[in-house]
Amino acid sequence: xxxxxxxxxxxxxPEGATVAFNCTYSNSASQSFFWYRQDCRKEPKLLxxxxxxxxxxxxxxxxxxxxxxxxxxLIRDSKLSDSATYLCVVAGTALIFGKGTTLSVSS
Amino acid sequence: xAGVSQxxxxxxxxxxxxxxxxxxxxxxxxxxxxxxxxxxxxxxxxIYFQGNSAPDKSGLPSDRFSxxxxxxxxxxxxxxxxxxxxxxxxxxxxxLGGPEGELFFGEGSRLTVL
Numbered sequence: 001x002x003x004x005x006x007x008x009x010x011x012x013x014p015e016g017a018t019v020a021f022n023c024t025y026s027n028s029a030s031q032s033f034f035w036y037r038q039d040c041r042k043e044p045k046l047l048x049x050x051x052x053x054x055x056x057x058x059x060x061x062x063x064x065x066x067x068x069x070x071x072x073x074l075i076r077d078s079k080l081s082d083s084a085t086y087l088c089v090v091a092g093t094a095l096i097f098g099k100g101t102t103l104s105v106s107s
Numbered sequence: 108x109a110g111v112s113q114x115x116x117x118x119x120x121x122x123x124x125x126x127x128x129x130x131x132x133x134x135x136x137x138x139x140x141x142x143x144x145x146x147x148x149x150x151x152x153x154i155y156f157q158g159n160s161a162p163d164k165s166g167l168p169s170d171r172f173s174x175x176x177x178x179x180x181x182x183x184x185x186x187x188x189x190x191x192x193x194x195x196x197x198x199x200x201x202x203l204g205g206p207e208g209e210l211f212f213g214e215g216s217r218l219t220v221l
Contacts, residue, residue: 032207043198043212044150087150091206094163095140099149 003027004090004098008093017078021101023071023088032091033064036072037084038100044087047079078105111117111198111213119219120189128184129214132201138208139182141174143195144215150198156182157205189220 006023013019017075026032033050049053050062050071061074071088088098112131120126132139141153152166156176168175171189176182186193196215202208 002129034209043214045212046209071178093206094152094155094166095206095210096152097142097150 003096004088005091006088006098006101008099008101010104012106013078015078015080015105015107017105018074018076019078019103021088022025023070023073023084023098025069025088025090025096027090028066028090030090030092033062033071034055034091034095035060035062035071035082036087036089036097038087039084044097044105047060047086055064077101078103078104079106110120111199111201111211113197113213113216115216116129117217121177121221122191123188125185125187126189126218128197128199128218129184129193130184130199130201130213132182132199133211134180136203136211137204138202139176139181140200140210141182141184141204142198142200144198145195147163153184154156155206161185189218191220194218194220214219 007076035047036044037047038044041098048057050064054063065073085100085102087100114129115207139156142150155163158179159176171187174184196217198215200210200212202210
């Protein structure tokens with residue numbers, strides 16, 4: 001089993017849609033979790049951390065289920081500017097990235 | 108500048124040559140990471156430094172790859188006897204603390220091995 005697994009997509013949605021991405025991780029000792037965003041041909045940037053109680057940042061909601069070793073990201077009211085690749089990141093001894101899920105939002 | 112700086116931004120080399128990639132992290136950041144990203148692929152972890160020591164070298168793909176960090180700042184990634192499969196973008200990132208900190212990435216060094 002890979003350390004961090006994500007559905008690669010692509011997810012093609014219209015503006016205003018709600019879309020959810022999932023991620024599973026294999027290291028049960030992992031303590032910190034993040035979602036990063038990577039635009040085409042650009043470096044990744046932190047979107048949000050993921051906390052055990054779940055957390056929200058505007059239109060973005062992140063959830064963590066430690067028992068199932070599962071992380072999710074929900075994007076509400078999608079905008080064209082949300083089009084990017086979303087990377088699930090899990091911290092063990094180092095930060096391990098999933099391969100990313102590609103989102104394309106169209107008008 | 109205030110960000111992570113990497114050089115060269117582009118490097119084209121012939122198979123069998125050695126290459127050296129440099130990363131200058133954000134001042135004061137103790138953690139430094141190297142990743143590589145092949146076209147259309149995810150980030151592959153290579154090595155992580157905390158200060159000058161490397162707690163995790165597990166991602167280095169072969170003994171042709173090595174990295175060092177001196178003075179708790181600049182890091183170099185060296186690839187000996189390059190192969191075509193080494194072609195990728197090599198990304199460096201730094202953070203204030205350990206793995207729980209936000210990573211700030213450089214723009215990467217694009218390596219092409221002919």
